[in-house]
Amino acid sequence: MFIVSEDTCKKLVGRADAFKAVEAVFAAMAKGDAYNFPVIREAIGHADALYGFKSGFDRSGLVLGLKSGGYWPGNAAKGLTNHQSTVFLFDADTGQLKALVGGNYLTAVRTAAASAVSIAHLARRDAKVLGMVGAGHQAAFQLRAAAEQRSFEKVVAWNFHPEMLPGLAGVAEEIGLPFEAVERERLGAEADVIVSITSAHEPLMMREWVKPGTHIACMGTDTKGKQELDPALVAAATLFTDEIAQSVTIGELQHAIAACLVREEAITPIGAVINGTHPGRTSDDEITLFDGTGVGLQDLAVASAAVELAQQSGEATEIAI
Structure with missing residues (x-):
């Protein structure tokens, strides 16, 4: 399994990378080659936080996974980003965990990429x-x-x-x-x-x-x-x-x-x-x-790009699980 940190995502995933990934997955969705699963989003009754999951599968790119995270309104006072998330990618052929990817920067860059595509x-x-x-x-x-x-x-x-x-x-x-x-x-x-x-x-x-x-x-x-x-x-x-x-x-x-x-x-x-x-x-x-x-597929698309770029540059941390 590979781990790609927030800092590595910021270093390697640029706007052009995010644009390409998001444009491709929107195209795959329209063709019926990729689909999102139902979103789960709940108030957890602690720290005024909202927590949930976005997930899906892109059959054309064999990208399967989920983004887990949410919104903690008190984080800014602690010097943290209010939105917190992590992307989990799985091997579509075996179901094994393939990568853990920091999701905060990627959420921001994929959201901007979506408007840029439009x-x-x-x-x-x-x-x-x-x-x-x-x-x-x-x-x-x-x-x-x-x-x-x-x-x-x-x-x-x-x-x-x-x-x-x-x-x-x-x-x-x-x-x-x-x-x-x-x-x-x-x-x-x-x-x-x-x-x-x-x-x-x-x-x-x-x-x-x-x-x-x-x-x-x-x-x-x-x-x-x-x-x-x-x-x-x-x-x-x-x-x-x-x-x-x-x-x-x-x-x-x-x-x-x-x-x-x-x-x-x-x-x-x-x-x-x-x-x-x-x-x-x-x-x-x-x-x-x-x-x-x-949509969750946006997160999975940019996270998959991050893993690929990190592997190419030798900046993905590999661990045995």
Whole structure:
């Protein structure tokens, strides 16, 4: 069995590696070659923690495993990351444990890769302004990954807590993009691509604020009750997601579905666009929306890439069990 640590994952797994792995597994899902198992997510009654499992099997890549972990809200005060996870990979031929992989960094980079894949396949080619809704830990990963998909000339951003925006401004400066903190109405009026990455439970972006032709990657809604967008905005968009079953139950589309503004049949897996069986964007005026709920197969894909890279570089620790 191999062990690949958090530090090794950070050192070896770049944005391009994560993009390639996530794009491939989305394509495999759309073909029916990979599938996620039911998600388990529970409040454990201790430390206000949420704990659970995401798992699945990619038959095309023979990647089998699970991510175990959750959210401990008190960790920040202890100098730890609130989100904690570990990925377990198993040999698909024998069921033996194949690898233990640190999952914290990989969760962040795979989430950013998912929105980047959506931008690559759905945003207008002439997109110039990137809008960021949210400025937490994950937002920096999102900004770096999104910026590589189009020739953006500017970043506009909004956050519940404005004092956090200078950190995101520093990331924009690092990659050479002008940055401006704006109100949400202006963000919607200017942005050609919007990435929302918050833990909100109410609409942050309204239909009337978003201009025609915008692509929205909604990445924060992954639990029943969470919400980032006005359901009317969702209903006005052409809809794509990582997995339809999650999108309508715990993703951003749960609210539009519940309000009978959207039918499940109107939602397309992003893998169908990757595979060429769906055209994706069909006009420059079309609003496209990607509901990134986060699936276990994303974690397994990037973890498998991490193991392969660590083995190639000699940085995977092998132990007998």
